[in-house]
Amino acid sequence: MAVALVSKSERDYIKTSLQTASPLRADGRSLLDFRTVLLETGVAPLANGSARLNIGKVAREGGGGTDVLAAVKLEVEDVESGDGVDGGRVACSVTCSPSAYSHLSSNALDELQHDLTVILQQTIAHRSLHPSNLTIIPGRKAWLLNIDAVVLADSGNVVDALFMAARAALWDTKVPRTRPVEYRAPESSRATEKETQDSMDVDQGTSGFDTRDMARDAADFELPDYWDEGEVLHGRERWPICVTLNLLPPIHLLDATLTEEASIPLRLHLMFSFPPSTPPILQAIRLSGPGELDLAYVKSCITDGEKYARELFSALESKLREEDLRRNTKARDRFSSLR
Amino acid sequence: MISFASFPSTSEAYGRYGNTRHHPDVEDDVHMDLDEDDFEENVQRLTVPGESITSSHAFMRGHGTYVDNDEVIASVAGTVERVNKLITVRAVRSRYNPEVGDLVVGRITEVQPRRWKVDANSRQDAVLMLSSVNLPGGVQRRKLESDELQMRTFFEEGDLLVAEVQAFFSDGAMSLHTRSLRYGKLRNGQLVTVPPILIRRLKSHFVSLPCGVDLILGLNGYIWVSKHVKQSEQEGEEGFDAEAVYSNKNDDIDEATRAAISRVSNIIKILAAHFVPLTDSVLLEAYEWAVEQESSVKDLLLDDVGENLVASLGSGLRQ
Numbered sequence: 128m129a130v131a132l133v134s135k136s137e138r139d140y141i142k143t144s145l146q147t148a149s150p151l152r153a154d155g156r157s158l159l160d161f162r163t164v165l166l167e168t169g170v171a172p173l174a175n176g177s178a179r180l181n182i183g184k185v186a187r188e189g190g191g192g193t194d195v196l197a198a199v200k201l202e203v204e205d206v207e208s209g210d211g212v213d214g215g216r217v218a219c220s221v222t223c224s225p226s227a228y229s230h231l232s233s234n235a236l237d238e239l240q241h242d243l244t245v246i247l248q249q250t251i252a253h254r255s256l257h258p259s260n261l262t263i264i265p266g267r268k269a270w271l272l273n274i275d276a277v278v279l280a281d282s283g284n285v286v287d288a289l290f291m292a293a294r295a296a297l298w299d300t301k302v303p304r305t306r307p308v309e310y311r312a313p314e315s316s317r318a319t320e321k322e323t324q325d326s327m328d329v330d331q332g333t334s335g336f337d338t339r340d341m342a343r344d345a346a347d348f349e350l351p352d353y354w355d356e357g358e359v360l361h362g363r364e365r366w367p368i369c370v371t372l373n374l375l376p377p378i379h380l381l382d383a384t385l386t387e388e389a390s391i392p393l394r395l396h397l398m399f400s401f402p403p404s405t406p407p408i409l410q411a412i413r414l415s416g417p418g419e420l421d422l423a424y425v426k427s428c429i430t431d432g433e434k435y436a437r438e439l440f441s442a443l444e445s446k447l448r449e450e451d452l453r454r455n456t457k458a459r460d461r462f463s464s465l466r
Numbered sequence: 467m468i469s470f471a472s473f474p475s476t477s478e479a480y481g482r483y484g485n486t487r488h489h490p491d492v493e494d495d496v497h498m499d500l501d502e503d504d505f506e507e508n509v510q511r512l513t514v515p516g517e518s519i520t521s522s523h524a525f526m527r528g529h530g531t532y533v534d535n536d537e538v539i540a541s542v543a544g545t546v547e548r549v550n551k552l553i554t555v556r557a558v559r560s561r562y563n564p565e566v567g568d569l570v571v572g573r574i575t576e577v578q579p580r581r582w583k584v585d586a587n588s589r590q591d592a593v594l595m596l597s598s599v600n601l602p603g604g605v606q607r608r609k610l611e612s613d614e615l616q617m618r619t620f621f622e623e624g625d626l627l628v629a630e631v632q633a634f635f636s637d638g639a640m641s642l643h644t645r646s647l648r649y650g651k652l653r654n655g656q657l658v659t660v661p662p663i664l665i666r667r668l669k670s671h672f673v674s675l676p677c678g679v680d681l682i683l684g685l686n687g688y689i690w691v692s693k694h695v696k697q698s699e700q701e702g703e704e705g706f707d708a709e710a711v712y713s714n715k716n717d718d719i720d721e722a723t724r725a726a727i728s729r730v731s732n733i734i735k736i737l738a739a740h741f742v743p744l745t746d747s748v749l750l751e752a753y754e755w756a757v758e759q760e761s762s763v764k765d766l767l768l769d770d771v772g773e774n775l776v777a778s779l780g781s782g783l784r785q
Contacts, residue, residue: 132623132624134624134625134652137626137657144724147724149721151763152728153656153728154767155729155764160468161467161468163470163471164468165473166471166472166473381467386656438467
């Protein structure tokens, strides 16, 4: 995305290293190797779901690697007043920390943020992925799902990192349970209107709130849960991941570092969704950088990309389940053992 | 192909260090202020930010300190230094503090009239004047107006170069020069960055390892790892190609050399992550260890391999 400065000889060195019979990258990885990915969910206590992700952190160092923080916040929107959409909507935004791109001017940084936001928004907010439980009261209230991602540091492959972090945050999201309520004037209050004089101390009866099942003409809702329990987003297995192929025909490499990105400007982003027990769906595809590709080559890239995305997906999936386990079962065990 | 892991836990560290308890007698020692004679012993004292160093009545605050409640307090982590009554803290991690005569590796960021701006990991960009570079066609050649117009044929944005700190400007920016045949544009290799404090001052910062790899250890923490230049082709010898000084073309590099360059780069990264100061002997020992282990270049970056590597360093470290 943001191009780091590299000299011509560095660029040439990287390219020729990749094009030898046994391609070698600067840090010794093979073409399809990812750097180690660190992931933690539930990092933002005030968000409904959050995740922090780092690709290629230097061991024992404070910094290093591409660092992305993603958080999901649910907000109530009024459908009748025209703010919201019936069924809820999804809004994404990506912010890039100026410290991650210290060489960029603020205008260039805005452009980069906008580019990343568009990629994320167009893929994740697509109708085919829309979760079905964002409705609160049909036709009246709905949840607005905000996904905010911050790029804290960039050392390459930021788009893949963004999608993985967004997927982890969405996976982690809990939608608060709601119960529709209606305000109805108590029967007795109308009846007592005329006999107020003679019976001042009459019991006013129940409150105006009635919380029995009245989904049809409900005016408002309440949260039955005490704390931040809730149910997960429906169809959370479907959220897409992105795999970026850095193309140097006839080869391609995954998880490029900044210098590699600067040396190989042509990139193909493939966003795949893997719904359980159905074939994978290519949700989005985006080619960036100069140059053109013929269709047959793109096709073969997509076939390969699906394979890589499948591996990436299953690794991420097992890590997410492990995180769920860590935060629920293990935390509970530790808490009970302390008492 | 891909592996996930968790962030290193911070809670354990808190548990161990967060609430360190001391014996009451020891506690006094821990919180004791520095007296005048503490400085006499010539022991290096380390501080952390917020730690009180001494009273501000007796001493003056210098860089890396501030005064609060009549006390001089460290604002950075580092070693305490004293010159007469001036207390300074030299930060462990900081940008490069240039000194005249230092060898640095830098990258051109901007081409300006009669000068280049060079990123050298310092607080300000360094300046390389057109008058302090060797122009092709002889050392004694005069600068012409046409040279000013074709500065990009010598260095352009992004180019890496090795240079020496010549002087300082009044605002503290350093001025570089490349008026030696050893200095100039860099080719045939890759750059590794480490904290500047890890580069010791050595007899020579041009190191050549027996595995066919040359290193230029810039004092600013930029290290250039490249293919070995044969003795007969070094500057001053017959094989030296004066025309190639400003060339952007790489030589042909065989795969074994490329692998060696990657391996050396990874070793440098590991040593930097473990905060081991880099000298030629340490690097040599580490390289021999890595070759002995017959591990692949990529495996070097694994955590336990790195720890074993650092543990294997014996004699080189003590020098």
